[in-house]
Amino acid sequence: MAMVASDLSYEIFQPKVSGENENQTGPMMDSTSVIEISHVQNHEFSKQIIKRAKKAFGPSRLGKLKEKKPGKYLEEAKKQVEELFSCMEALIAHTSVFTVSLLIAIGLTLDDVEAYFGKKAKYMKWLRASFGHRHLRYFQHAKQLAKMGDFARKYAALGKNRLLDFARLGIKLEAEDGDLLFKHPFQDITDDIDGVLFSEHVDSIITNYRMIEAGIDFVIFEQASLIAAMLHGSLTVKKAEELKTWLDKFEEVEKKNEALYHFLLNGLAFPYDNEKKPINIPKESLNRAMSKILDYCDGVDIEDEHWVETHREHVNSNMIIKIHGVVCSLAEKFNINLEDENQNSESNNVENKGGNKND
Structure with a gap:
């Protein structure tokens, strides 16, 4: 007894x-x-x-x-x-x-x-x-x-609810190679009284764990965090298994990584069937895709030092470099002088006259 x-x-x-x-x-x-x-x-x-x-x-x-x-x-x-x-x-x-x-x-x-x-x-x-x-x-x-x-x-x-979130995971919280919370430390709870940051962080840990359990062992924690942020929750076991099945269509690890990158860029939807047979899905217009970045920048103060420091570690530097290269290439193809300030007003006039939305 x-x-x-x-x-x-x-x-x-x-x-x-x-x-x-x-x-x-x-x-x-x-x-x-x-x-x-x-x-x-x-x-x-x-x-x-x-x-x-x-x-x-x-x-x-x-x-x-x-x-x-x-x-x-x-x-x-x-x-x-x-x-x-x-x-x-x-x-x-x-x-x-x-x-x-x-x-x-x-x-x-x-x-x-x-x-x-x-x-x-x-x-x-x-x-x-x-x-x-x-x-x-x-x-x-x-x-x-x-x-x-x-x-x-x-x-x-x-707290009770936070600990129970981990209990429901069924994760071995203190593994031989170290404590799970030491691997992915939480922000100081004195900066997170409402528990919002904690919830996001837990969702990231759950997503990362479920992806690894599904066999996507090359995933990095930052990618799992991005998925959790886009879902406003954790990735389900079923979705993790579906993602693994799709990634298995690509033989090389490098190709799998690239496919996962495209999966993230495509809003967590499979962008194509495999390496040889892309799915014919309607593409978003270039203007609309660029407007999303502009809308985001309009909603934040990128000159604010606190904002910069908060996002510095989470920003994918390689992605920014690639985007910069794409913008420069587009400007060259369309004969746009990036240093000419007068073109800003000209482009606004084109939009006001009802430019082609599918460009």
């Missing part, structure tokens, strides 16, 4: 910290990665954080400085906002830590009860009789988290 180890309660609710933060005993969140804040050594954190917040929020201090020392007033206002925001981030992270920890404890207890009955039917009868149907879904989550073992405890700061 399975039994809940008596010393587990201390380990779950008073988890240890490893690495640089081994001796940490106070709140710590400011720009700290998920891995570093996954567990911290003090169950009184919530009280300490609220105490910090009360100390930070001082409208009376601001009132005194506003009239007499405007410069100091703005400094104090900035300081208060930063500290209060830090407290909010800390509470979010540590609430997740202890919510997950409590669910793991519930899951371990329920596992023990199920083992006691010996039969699933008897256990479920007891569960419904004791708690009704209200909490069954949470109890199922609790058992899933408990089954994840040390991984769920180590990354408790990711």
Whole structure:
């Protein structure tokens, strides 16, 4: 009969910290990665954080400085906002830590009860009789988290739903060649309070994993991220298998890579049947294809340094070089002087007169 180890309660609710933060005993969140804040050594954190917040929020201090020392007033206002925001981030992270920890404890207890009955039917009868149907879904989550073992405890700061996303994958999260999350690290959760970036990153990991499982072992993580972004979700197992079947029509790895590249450019639709028999599909007009790039550029500020730094690592430099070459070739074929600013107004006049949309 399975039994809940008596010393587990201390380990779950008073988890240890490893690495640089081994001796940490106070709140710590400011720009700290998920891995570093996954567990911290003090169950009184919530009280300490609220105490910090009360100390930070001082409208009376601001009132005194506003009239007499405007410069100091703005400094104090900035300081208060930063500290209060830090407290909010800390509470979010540590609430997740202890919510997950409590669910793991519930899951371990329920596992023990199920083992006691010996039969699933008897256990479920007891569960419904004791708690009704209200909490069954949470109890199922609790058992899933408990089954994840040390991984769920180590990354408790990711939160219940995020951890369960990984549980549903069936991925061996800590493989022999390293931790999956170390291979594809998350952005600091303090920059992702709403969880949007996390969802996108999880979709990328799932897509990458499913493509490799399907046999597309030459895929790189950036390609999987692009597919996930275009789908606004992860690639399904079925679609990954269909993609593998299509790529198998190309013998050489180089040809497979090129085909995958064209698949991405074609909006995740198969652009042709194989190397010798292209599918006769209607092509998008050149003007419309170019207008998509212009529309994108109109919607962002490419002079903004933050935008540049955010996108620098994700942009395919080879693609930009190829596009530049194509633009130069088109300009040469159509006798367009790329340095002549007057042609911009002339081209606008052509469009206004109703130029051929299929050009």
